[in-house]
Amino acid sequence: MPIANSELIINPDGSIYHLNLKPHQLADTVITVGDPERVSEVSKYFDVIELKVGKREFHTHTGVYKNRRISVVSTGIGTDNIDIVFNELDALVNVDFKTREVKEELKSLDIIRVGTSGAVQSDIPIDSFLLSQRGIGFDSLMHWYESDGGDLAFAKAVTQQIPRSKLHSTPYIVNCDADLAKKFQTVEMINGNTITNVGFYGPQSRKIRLQPAENDLNQHIADFNFEGHKITNLEMETAGIYAMSKLLGHRAVSLNAILANRATGEFSTKPKELVEKLIKFTLDSIVT
Numbered sequence: 001m002p003i004a005n006s007e008l009i010i011n012p013d014g015s016i017y018h019l020n021l022k023p024h025q026l027a028d029t030v031i032t033v034g035d036p037e038r039v040s041e042v043s044k045y046f047d048v049i050e051l052k053v054g055k056r057e058f059h060t061h062t063g064v065y066k067n068r069r070i071s072v073v074s075t076g077i078g079t080d081n082i083d084i085v086f087n088e089l090d091a092l093v094n095v096d097f098k099t100r101e102v103k104e105e106l107k108s109l110d111i112i113r114v115g116t117s118g119a120v121q122s123d124i125p126i127d128s129f130l131l132s133q134r135g136i137g138f139d140s141l142m143h144w145y146e147s148d149g150g151d152l153a154f155a156k157a158v159t160q161q162i163p164r165s166k167l168h169s170t171p172y173i174v175n176c177d178a179d180l181a182k183k184f185q186t187v188e189m190i191n192g193n194t195i196t197n198v199g200f201y202g203p204q205s206r207k208i209r210l211q212p213a214e215n216d217l218n219q220h221i222a223d224f225n226f227e228g229h230k231i232t233n234l235e236m237e238t239a240g241i242y243a244m245s246k247l248l249g250h251r252a253v254s255l256n257a258i259l260a261n262r263a264t265g266e267f268s269t270k271p272k273e274l275v276e277k278l279i280k281f282t283l284d285s286i287v288t
């Protein structure tokens with residue numbers, strides 16, 4: 001059955017609705033970044049840039065880095081955007097745009113997020129790199145899809161140990177792809193468990209003028225322990241990326257430049273340089 005025009009929206013030029021990409025324009029290795037301006041910070045290292053397209057916050061450059069074809073795509077902020085980006089990335093490789101049918105042979109993309117984040121443990125230094133072993137979704141994206149709900153035992157421990165009584169959403173927990181993650185394991189890389197939430201201020205317990213609904217949320221998060229696993233950092237996309245990748249059959253890993261430490265109150269004095277270093281590390285790790 002062809003997928004209806006209202007569900008899979010193909011622009012008049014043959015590109016997909018939001019990403020504006022045509023199927024042949026996407027590489028099998030995809031780097032996602034939140035900030036659209038970070039796309040050219042990645043592609044400036046490419047030996048060849050094949051194309052640049054963009055619409056709204058979704059910008060893509062596809063090119064070649066040391067013989068590897070790579071697309072770098074900006075997602076903007078938040079898992080609402082991750083829903084769009086991942087459904088469209090998957091459609092580009094796994095749906096035949098002529099027949100509008102799902103292909104018989106499905107492709108698995110390698111997806112690497114290069115993002116920024118804030119640590120909740122005082123011993124995780126600012127300006128370090130952290131690989132998210134797990135994404136802990138405090139948003140609800142995964143629950144909108146038919147799924148096994150991820151790691152239910154871990155989710156139960158989160159619900160029991162972290163008071164979120166007024167929030168009424170069940171956390172979901174999804175792991176990174178262990179094989180893909182191996183490429184980025186170095187002695188300097190910290191392994192962590194990352195909470196993804198729906199905002200930067202209240203949902204990450206930041207107080208400027210408004211009081212967060214849950215007092216001491218970050219302290220409860222820092223104190224959490226499930227079978228020796230601690231929660232390390234907060235950001236806004238990783239759990240959604242892991243959930244959508246798992247559901248769609250892609251391999252994903254999320255790398256975080258730790259800009260803030262919420263326990264010590266510090267913020268990096270050189271965020272641009274740190275992200276630049278993570279980009280270079282990511283590209284070189286992909287090709288080795």
Ligand SMILES: O=P(O)(O)O[C@H]1O[C@H](CO)[C@@H](O)[C@H]1O
Pocket residue numbers: 033034035076077078114115116117200235236237
């Ligand atoms: O630097 P990026 O990739 O955007 O990631 C982090 O930074 C943004 C907030 O400043 C959120 O998107 C958060 O997840």
Ligand SMILES: O=c1cc[nH]c(=O)[nH]1
Pocket residue numbers: 116117118119200204234235236259260
């Ligand atoms: O504290 C931080 C830093 C970067 N991005 C976030 O979402 N939180």
